Amino acid sequence: MSEDCIAQNIVQLIGHKKIRKRLQKLLTKDYLLWLNSTVTRTFSDEPNILYLEGKFVLVGDLHGQFDDLDRILQRTWSNQNLKFVFLGDYVDRGRYSLEVISLLFTLKVMHPDRFILLRGNHECEYMTTHYGFKEECISKQSSDVYESFVNTFKHLPLCAILNNKVFCVHGGISKYIEYIDEITKIDRFCDVYNAGPMYDLLWADPDEDVTTFGDSDRGDTFVFGLQPALEFLDKNNLSILVRAHECVDNGFEYPFEYKKHEGRNRVLTLFSASDYIDYENDAAYAVYENKMEFHSLPFIKQESSEKLDLNNSSLEKHIMRSI
Structure with a gap:
């Protein structure tokens, strides 16, 4: 069977029962190497920032939880008017x-x-x-397959702007970026190890206790307050910043909602992996056209991962949830 036919068969599995087991049978080494080579060319043709129009499903972190992805697709796939924006991880x-x-x-x-x-x-x-994908890839396939995925990751775009209003990014804003056009100048085709604009886009977090920017527990990035978030949005004529990157109890959260400011709901966190590291959190996704509609995914107990040696203390779980 050709790789094109395999891809068509995989898409046809969506909505069917036992999709994961059926999918696994189709994921041969040859197919995965072809898949990465093909999709890399597609990503390479996309700019750092994608400007999109339409009605969208917004999905936060998935972290290898296939059942949560399956639930989202089962609810949304049949509506051909919907486009999907996945926020990374x-x-x-x-x-x-x-x-x-x-x-x-x-x-x-x-x-x-x-x-x-x-x-x-x-x-x-x-x-x-360090967090499991390499070991999983080599265990299920080969080091060649893993390396092909790592190369593809370097080509993923950084941000999307929906209907000229919604700024989508994985982490947050950067103190080094004032205007959207500056993001277009970033060389994204690399791994990100050092502090800087691209690192912040992937790693930064909102913090209601910070006025402007502050030090982050995550390392070489910053936490940002409501003030710089609103300044960034207003300077770029945007309405809201939608990001992922943090596990939140209900799957979605406005991190500044307790601020006494009319712009407190202009930053949104989405998280789409339920029961993340045994946290028993619900997950969520959003549907956006002219306004945000949230759809909850009540937590389903996840199978424990033998790949992770996690301490069960609450402190350790908090640290792991934050990486």
């Missing part, structure tokens, strides 16, 4: 990172304008080496 920690990323890359190949995949901080060699 597709792999690591969950047991089915290979299946998650392979399905998403296949959908991107088959429907390049309908599926938008942004880069998260886990889409790089360092994070996937």
